[in-house]
Amino acid sequence: MTSLASAWSVLADLGRSALQWFAGWRRILMFSAKLLVLALSPSSYRGPNLVALSRHLVKDTAPILLWFTLMTSIISLVIIHIVVVTSVSYGLSRYALEMVVRVLVLELIPLTAAMFVALRCALPNAAEVAALHVRGAFDGLSTGSAEPLQREILPRVVSGMFSVLLLAVVSCVVAAVLAYLWVHGFTAGGFPSYTRTFGRVFSPELSLIFALKTLGLSLAVGLIPIASVLYDRPNPRVRASTELRGLVRLFFMILLIEVASLVGNYL
Amino acid sequence: MSDKLTREQRTSESLEVRAALLVGLLVLLMAASAVYLLYARGVFEPSQRLVLLADDAEGVTVGTDLTFAGFPIGRVRGIELSADGTTRIVIDVPRKDARWLRESSVFTLTRGLVGNTNLRAFSGVLSDPPLPAGAERRVLVGDATAEIPRLVSETRDLIRNLTQLTSADSALAGSLGNIQSATEKIKERGALGVLFGNEADAQKLVVTLDRTNALLARIDGLAAKADQQVFGADGLMPEARAAVVQLNAALLEARESLKKIDAILVDAQAIAGNARAASNDLTALRSEVDANLRKVSRMIDEVNRRWPFAKPAEIKLP
Numbered sequence: 191m192t193s194l195a196s197a198w199s200v201l202a203d204l205g206r207s208a209l210q211w212f213a214g215w216r217r218i219l220m221f222s223a224k225l226l227v228l229a230l231s232p233s234s235y236r237g238p239n240l241v242a243l244s245r246h247l248v249k250d251t252a253p254i255l256l257w258f259t260l261m262t263s264i265i266s267l268v269i270i271h272i273v274v275v276t277s278v279s280y281g282l283s284r285y286a287l288e289m290v291v292r293v294l295v296l297e298l299i300p301l302t303a304a305m306f307v308a309l310r311c312a313l314p315n316a317a318e319v320a321a322l323h324v325r326g327a328f329d330g331l332s333t334g335s336a337e338p339l340q341r342e343i344l345p346r347v348v349s350g351m352f353s354v355l356l357l358a359v360v361s362c363v364v365a366a367v368l369a370y371l372w373v374h375g376f377t378a379g380g381f382p383s384y385t386r387t388f389g390r391v392f393s394p395e396l397s398l399i400f401a402l403k404t405l406g407l408s409l410a411v412g413l414i415p416i417a418s419v420l421y422d423r424p425n426p427r428v429r430a431s432t433e434l435r436g437l438v439r440l441f442f443m444i445l446l447i448e449v450a451s452l453v454g455n456y457l
Numbered sequence: 458m459s460d461k462l463t464r465e466q467r468t469s470e471s472l473e474v475r476a477a478l479l480v481g482l483l484v485l486l487m488a489a490s491a492v493y494l495l496y497a498r499g500v501f502e503p504s505q506r507l508v509l510l511a512d513d514a515e516g517v518t519v520g521t522d523l524t525f526a527g528f529p530i531g532r533v534r535g536i537e538l539s540a541d542g543t544t545r546i547v548i549d550v551p552r553k554d555a556r557w558l559r560e561s562s563v564f565t566l567t568r569g570l571v572g573n574t575n576l577r578a579f580s581g582v583l584s585d586p587p588l589p590a591g592a593e594r595r596v597l598v599g600d601a602t603a604e605i606p607r608l609v610s611e612t613r614d615l616i617r618n619l620t621q622l623t624s625a626d627s628a629l630a631g632s633l634g635n636i637q638s639a640t641e642k643i644k645e646r647g648a649l650g651v652l653f654g655n656e657a658d659a660q661k662l663v664v665t666l667d668r669t670n671a672l673l674a675r676i677d678g679l680a681a682k683a684d685q686q687v688f689g690a691d692g693l694m695p696e697a698r699a700a701v702v703q704l705n706a707a708l709l710e711a712r713e714s715l716k717k718i719d720a721i722l723v724d725a726q727a728i729a730g731n732a733r734a735a736s737n738d739l740t741a742l743r744s745e746v747d748a749n750l751r752k753v754s755r756m757i758d759e760v761n762r763r764w765p766f767a768k769p770a771e772i773k774l775p
Contacts, residue, residue, distance in 0.1 A: 241469045244476035251479055356479060359486045386529055389497030390520040397494060 217421040218439070222413045225339065225347055234340050242341055246349035250311040251356055258306055262361040263368060265302075266294050270372045287373055287384065291391050294365045296400055296455070301448060303358040304407040308415070308440055311353055315346040316415035316433055323420060343416060350412035358404055396455055403451040410443040499532065504549040505590035507531065509564050509576070511598060514544035516574030517566065523548050523576045530554035530578065546576070546596070559585040567599040 228234050235243065270290050277286035319342065322328065328338045366388070374380030392400075418436030495501065507523075514536050523531035531550035539545050550558065562580040569575070576596070622629045642651045649659040687693045 241472065244469070244472040247476040247479060248472055252475065255479075352480070352483070356483045359483060359490065363486055363490065383529075385493075385497045386522070388494070389499065390522070390532070392494050392497065393520055394498075 214418075214421065214439075218414060218417040221417045221421060222409070225344060225413065228339055228344050229348060234344055239340050239345070243345040243348060246315075246345040247352055250307075250315070250346075250349040251353045254306070254310055254353070255357065255360065258303070258357050259360055259364055262299060262302060263364055266299075266361075266365040266368050267372065269294060269298070270369050274373060287369060287387050288391055290369045290373075291366065291388060294369070295362045296391075296396070299361045299365055300354075300358045300400075300404045300407055301444070303361060304354050304411050304444055307350060307353045307357060308411045308437070308444075312350045312411050312415045312440070313433060313437060315350060316419045316436055319343060319346065319416050320419040320432060328420065343420075347412040347416060351408040354408035354411050355404065358407075399451050399454040403447055406447045407444060410440060410447065414440045414443055499549065499551065502551045502553075504531075504551045505555050506534075507548045507550050507558070507588065508591070508593040509546040509548060509566075509596040510539075510593060511544045511546060511566055511596045513598065514546055514566070516568050517546055517576065518574075521574065521576060523550070523564075523578060525554075525557045525578045525580070530557055533576070545593075548576075555590075556587060557583075558588040559583060560588060561585045562588060562594070564594055564596045565599055566596045 233239075273290050273293065274283070274286045277283050277289065322342060328342075370380065370384050374384065415433070415436040418439055419432045511517075517533060517536060519533055519535060521533040522529035523533070531548045531554065533546055534549045535547040537545040537547065557580055558578060559580045559582060561582050562578050565577045565579070567575050567577065621627055624630065639651060646656070647659070649662060650656055653659045653662070685692065
C-alpha cells in the first residue's frame with residue numbers, strides 16, 4: 191500500500207515538473223513575441239531608448255569583436271591545416287576546400303559565436319535584469335506598461351542578437367579568406383575555382399538553412415536568458431539559480447537549432 | 458550642471474555613432490556576402506541549358522560540375538525523371554564556356570571508387586557547329602566499380618596463364634632448358650659449330666669468308682683502275698668535257714648563221730610583199746586595157762556602120 195502511494199507521488203511529481211517545464215517555455219515564448227513586436231516598433235528606437243540601445247550595442251559587441259575574431263582565426267587556421275593535410279594524405283585534396291567551408295563557415299563559427307556571446311554578454315545581462323527585477327524595476331509589467339521593456343530589456347536583447355550576428359558574419363568572412371590564402375597562397379589565380387567551390391557548397395536550400403540557423407541562434411541567445419530570469423519562478427526543490435536554469439534552457443535550444451539545421455542540410 | 462548635461466549628450470552621440478558604425482559593418486558584410494554568393498552561384502552570368510539523358514544518374518547531385526579538359530564549364534541545376542523512365546540531368550553552361558561544346562561532343566558519366574561522380578565533355582572536332590541551347594544528348598556511363606568483377610576475372614585468367622607458363626613442364630621451361638644447353642655448346646664449340654652441327658662445315662664457312670675477302674680486295678683494285686680510266690688526267694671525263702666545250706662553240710656559230718638566215722628571210726618577205734603589190738597594180742592595169750579595147754571595138758563598129766560600103770546588118774532567117 192505504501193509502495194503504491196509512493197509510486198503515485200513520484201508520478202505526480204514528474205507530471206508537475208513537466209507541466210512547469212512546459213509552462214515556463216510558454217511564458218518565455220509569449221515574452222519573446224512581445225519583445226519582437228516591440229523590436230519592430232519605431233518608438234523603441236527614439237530618444238532615451240536609442241541611447242540605451244546604442245550603449246548596449248557598443249558595450250556588448252565592440253570589446254569582444256577583435257578578440258573573438260582573433261581566436262576564431264587561430265582555431266580556423268588549425269582546423270584548415272588539419273583538414274587540408276589529411277585530405278592530401280588520402281588523395282582527396284580536391285574536397286579539402288569544400289570540407290573547410292562546410293565545417294568552419296557553416297557549422298562551427300555560428301555555434302561558437304552563439305556560445306561566446308551567451309557566456310560573455312547574455313548571462314551578465316540576465317543577471318543585471320534579475321537584479322533590477324528584485325529591486326522592483328519591472329513591477330509595471332503586470333499592468334501592461336511597455337516602458338520598462340523598451341528601456342531596460344529590449345536594448346539588452348537586441349544587443350545580444352546583434353552581437354551574435356556580427357561576430358558570426360565577421361568570423362565567417364575571415365575564415366573564408368584564411369582558407370583561400372592557406373590553400374592558394376597570395377595569388378588571385380585560385381579565385382575562380384574557389385568561387386565555384388563556394389557556389390557549389392552554398393546551394394539555395396543550404397543558404398536558407400544557414401541564415402535561419404544563425405538568426406535562430408541569435409534570437410535564442412538574446413531572448414532566453416533574460417526571459418528565464420524574468421519568468422522562471424523560484425523552485426525550492428531545484429538547487430540551481432534562475433540564471434543557470436536560463437543557461438540550460440539556452441543550451442537546450444541551441445542544441446535543437448543545431449540538430450534541426452544538420453537534419454535540414456544532410457538528410 | 459550644464460557642463461554635465463553637455464558631457465552626457467556628447468557621450469550619447471559618440472555611442473550612437475559607434476553603434477551606427479557597428480550596424481553599418483554588419484549590413485555591409487551581409488550585403489557583400491549575399492552578392493558574392495549570388496555571383497558564385499552564377500546568377501549574373503548568362504548561361505544556356507544542356508540536358509543529358511542517362512539510364513541511371515546515381516551519384517549525380519545538384520551542383521555537380523561538368524568538366525572539359527579538367528576545367529569546370531557547367532553545373533547541374535536539376536535532375537528529373539522523364540515519362541519513359543530516363544533520367545534527365547539539366548545542366549547550366551555559361552555562354553562564355555559553351556564554345557567548348559560542339560554538335561559532335563561526347564558526354565560521359567563516370568563513378569570513381571570512392572563514390573565521387575564526374576560528368577565530362579569531350580569535343581574532338583572543335584570546328585564543328587556549336588551545340589545549340591537546350592540540346593539533349595545521351596551520356597555514356599562508365600562505372601569504375603562495375604568494371605571490378607570483369608577486371609578480377611581477367612586478372613585470374615592472366616595469373617593462370619602465367620602459372621602455366623612458369624610451371625616445370627611448360628613450353629617456356631623447355632625452351633629455357635634448350636637455350637641453356639645451346640649456350641653450353643657455344644662455350645665449347647663456338648657459335649658456328651652449334652649452328653652447323655659439326656666442325657668441318659664451320660671450317661668451310663671460314664674458308665669461304667677468306668676467299669670472299671680476297672675477291673673483295675681484287676674488286677677494290679679494279680674499281681681503282683676504272684676510276685683512273687674514267688676520272689684520271691687523260692680519262693674519259695676530261696675529254697668529254699673538252700668535246701662539250703667544242704660543241705658549245707659550234708652551236709654558237711650555228712646560232713650566228715641562223716640569225717643571218719633570219720635577216721635574209723625578212724628581206725625575202727619584204728620582196729614578196731612588193732611583188733604582191735605589183736600584181737595588184739597589174740590587175741588594175743589589165744582592167745583599164747580591157748575597157749579601152751572595148752571602147753576601140755565599139756568605135757570601129759560605129760565607123761563600119763557609118764561607112765558607105767557598109768552593108769546593113771541583117772539576119773536572114775531560113
